[in-house]
Amino acid sequence: xxxxxxxxxxxxxxxxxxxxxxxxxxxxxxxxxxxxxxxxxxxxxxxxxxxxxxxxxxxxxxx
Amino acid sequence: xxxxxxxxxxxxxxxxxxxxxxxxxxxxxxxxxxxxxxxxxxxxxxxxxxxxxxxxxxxxxxxxxxxxxxxxxxxxxxxxxxxxxxxxxxxxxxxxxxxxxxxxxxxxxxxxxxxxxxxxxxxxxxxxxxxxxxxxxxxxxxxxxxxxxxxxxxxxxxxxxxxxxxxxxxxxxxxxxxxxxxxxxxxxxxxxxxxxxxxxxxxxxxxxx
Numbered sequence: 001x002x003x004x005x006x007x008x009x010x011x012x013x014x015x016x017x018x019x020x021x022x023x024x025x026x027x028x029x030x031x032x033x034x035x036x037x038x039x040x041x042x043x044x045x046x047x048x049x050x051x052x053x054x055x056x057x058x059x060x061x062x063x
Numbered sequence: 064x065x066x067x068x069x070x071x072x073x074x075x076x077x078x079x080x081x082x083x084x085x086x087x088x089x090x091x092x093x094x095x096x097x098x099x100x101x102x103x104x105x106x107x108x109x110x111x112x113x114x115x116x117x118x119x120x121x122x123x124x125x126x127x128x129x130x131x132x133x134x135x136x137x138x139x140x141x142x143x144x145x146x147x148x149x150x151x152x153x154x155x156x157x158x159x160x161x162x163x164x165x166x167x168x169x170x171x172x173x174x175x176x177x178x179x180x181x182x183x184x185x186x187x188x189x190x191x192x193x194x195x196x197x198x199x200x201x202x203x204x205x206x207x208x209x210x211x212x213x214x215x216x217x218x219x220x221x222x223x224x225x226x227x228x229x230x231x232x233x234x235x236x237x238x239x240x241x242x243x244x245x246x247x248x249x250x251x252x253x254x255x256x257x258x259x260x261x262x263x264x265x266x267x268x269x270x271x272x
Contacts, residue, residue, distance in 0.1 A: 003141040010144030017148050020155045024162075031073050033080075034095055035249050038102075039158070042256035046154050049263035052271060053144045053151075062140045062271035 011057040018050030076165045079243045091246050098250045102257050105220075109261055112216065113268065116209040128204050135206055136198045143270045146189035147262060150221075153182035154259040157228075161252045164235070167242050176232045179255065183225040190218050213265055220258045227251055 025043045028036060055061040081088070120126050127135035160175035199207030231251045234240065240248055 003139075006141035006145055010141065010148055013145065013148035013152065017152045017155055021151070021158075024155065024158050027069060028073075030069065032077070034092075034099060035253065038099060038253055039256060042253070042260050043154075043158065045260040045263055046151050046256065049147065049151050049259070049266065052263065052267055053147055056140050056144050056271055061267075062137075 007057040010053055014050045014053035014057065018047050018054070021047045021050065072166070080165075083243050087244065091244075094246055095249065098253065102253065105257065106261075109213075109216070109264070112209075112213050113264065116213060116268065119205045119209060123205075127206055130204055135204060138197065138210070138270050139193070140270045142189070142193060143266060146186055146193070147266050149182050149189060150186045150259055150262050153179045153186065154256050156182060157252055157255045161248060164240070164245060164248055165242075169235075172235065173232070176228065176235070180225060180228050180232065183221060183228065183255075187218060187221055187225070190214065190221075210269055214269070217258065217261055217265055220261070224255055224258050227254060 021043055025040060025047065028040055028043070031040070052061060083091070123129075125134065127137060129135075156175045156178040160172050160179060163169075163171035163175055194211075197207075197210070199210060201207055201211045228251060231247055234247060
């Protein structure tokens with residue numbers, strides 16, 4: 001039961017953070033320069049991390 | 064936000080970024096390359112430990128391994144999911160802080176930086192809590208040794224990152240950085256995103272795989 005509540009909280013957090021990160025990535029998509037390119041790569045991987053959390057919350061991964 | 068407005072905003076930031084004297088620009092670009100190389104070297108460091116973990120994991124027929132007390136349980140995924148979101152959220156706030164600085168919005172920068180520092184400390188607190196409740200010990204099994212070594216090394220990076228961010232916050236409020244000269248903030252942002260992304264790998268390896 002407690003585990004399900006934790007997963008519910010994590011799911012909501014992952015949606016918020018993943019959505020925000022994806023939006024930041026979209027906003028910065030046209031920027032140039034080494035620092036911006038590395039930042040975009042890392043933002044994309046962070047969004048992927050949020051996707052992993054969502055999959056874990058539904059038991060698709062790590063179940 | 065419309066794409067044209069976004070592009071205009073990016074161009075204004077880029078123009079300010081390039082408006083510095085040529086010597087500073089050259090030094091900044093070299094420092095940036097050096098910092099990215101440092102991050103790559105850190106990727107190599109983590110990769111070595113990750114491959115050692117994968118080797119150990121594949122050396123035994125069962126995972127989690129079986130000890131004299133029976134098979135070890137898996138790590139708690141639910142709590143790790145929340146803690147991961149805290150760390151990923153700190154990456155988002157750090158990016159917002161950097162963008163605020165680039166757009167000369169110092170109050171928003173301060174707010175997002177403080178949020179990042181608080182979330183970073185929150186992640187470390189979560190990790191400390193987990194260390195007290197995790198079903199393995201450092202010396203009890205290869206699973207525990209790998210877990211504490213890798214997550215401990217990552218936690219140390221986060222700890223250093225929090226100190227780094229606090230330093231940047233103080234420096235920014237003392238006027239060390241300007242609207243066109245802010246390499247320290249750029250490096251801090253890259254470092255913080257880097258520790259976030261390393262956690263993506265560790266989260267998958269220890270909790271989901």
